[in-house]
Amino acid sequence: MSLRTPLNDAKNHGSAHSGTMHFWFQRVTGIASVPLTLFLIILGIYLTGQSNEGIMATLKNPFVALGLIATVIVFAWHMKLGMQVIIEDYVHGKWAKYAGLLANIGFSVFIALVGIFSILKISFGA
Amino acid sequence: MLAPKPESNNETVKIMSIHSERPLSPHLMIYKPMLTMMISMMHRITGAILYFGALFLVWWLAAAAAGPEYFSLVHGYLTSWLGLLVLFGFTWALIHHLIGGLKHFLWDxxxxxxxxxxEILAIFSALSSPALAVVVWAIAYLVR
Structure with missing residues (x-):
């Protein structure tokens, strides 16, 4: 017999015990992704047809590097949230679901780490 | 215990089998395909495509960090006709997901x-994303 009231159970927590933060960060990272996607498209247009040396010089530019780091972080976060929902919707086996959810976190973190490390290495001397 | 015992009662067995075979959400097979539904599915599909497309972006960045030889190898792959086709597909998916995301902000x-x-929003996102992808690539090749 718990002394917790039903209201206390409901506050900030749905049946998944994670409240609305998943939805909220899906939207926050989605809003951030709008200018970052435009940045990525403009960067792609700018780099088209450039020599490899020209591309490296552009990637070394601090504003481009900061934009790319922001893009990698926000995209990886948004990806993690989105793929989590896909797995929760379609994978119902208990072990398969948890394996999928863990693999999703691993993949998203891998994308973020490799992306950030590569951009820093290019900026600080590659 | 409210659940009925699975005895020889046919009606009970039938009800239980219906319960166990009840389709889980989202069960797509029973609906007639509609434009709004297809575009909604495309939002999730393009999201999944871009999820794996992030590998290409990070591979390319890692190649740039690895040094000029490996970078020219990877850059060569990505600018081959097959690489360019894949990159155009990702551009299309990215713009489709962007337009779909803006639509979700409106719905929010x-x-x-x-x-x-x-219906107008669905048709707009279906037509604008390939058109904008072509425009982006046209600009890229015109200003190169």
Whole structure:
């Protein structure tokens, strides 16, 4: 017999015990992704047809590097949230679901780490 | 214990089998395919495509960090005709997901759910994303 009231159970927590933060960060990272996607498209247009040396010089530019780091972080976060929902919707086996959810976190973190490390290495001397 | 015992009662067995075979959400097979539904599915599909497309972006960045030889190898792959085709596909998916995301922000305000508007938004996202992808690539090749 718990002394917790039903209201206390409901506050900030749905049946998944994670409240609305998943939805909220899906939207926050989605809003951030709008200018970052435009940045990525403009960067792609700018780099088209450039020599490899020209591309490296552009990637070394601090504003481009900061934009790319922001893009990698926000995209990886948004990806993690989105793929989590896909797995929760379609994978119902208990072990398969948890394996999928863990693999999703691993993949998203891998994308973020490799992306950030590569951009820093290019900026600080590659 | 409210669940009935699975005895020889045929009606009980039938009810239980219906319960166990009840389709889980989202069960797509029972609906007639509609434009709004297809575009909604495309949002999730393009999201999944871009999820794996992030590998290409990070591979390319890692190659740039690895040194000029490996970078020219990877850059060569990505600018081959097959690489360019894949990159065009990702551009299309990215713009489709961007337009779909903007549509969701509109829906978050409670607007845009009315009948004609819903169809207009679906047709707009279906047509604008390939068109904008072509425009982006045309600009890239014109200003190169």
């Amino acid at each position: 305000t409670g607007a845009g759910f009315e009948r004609p508007m819903l």
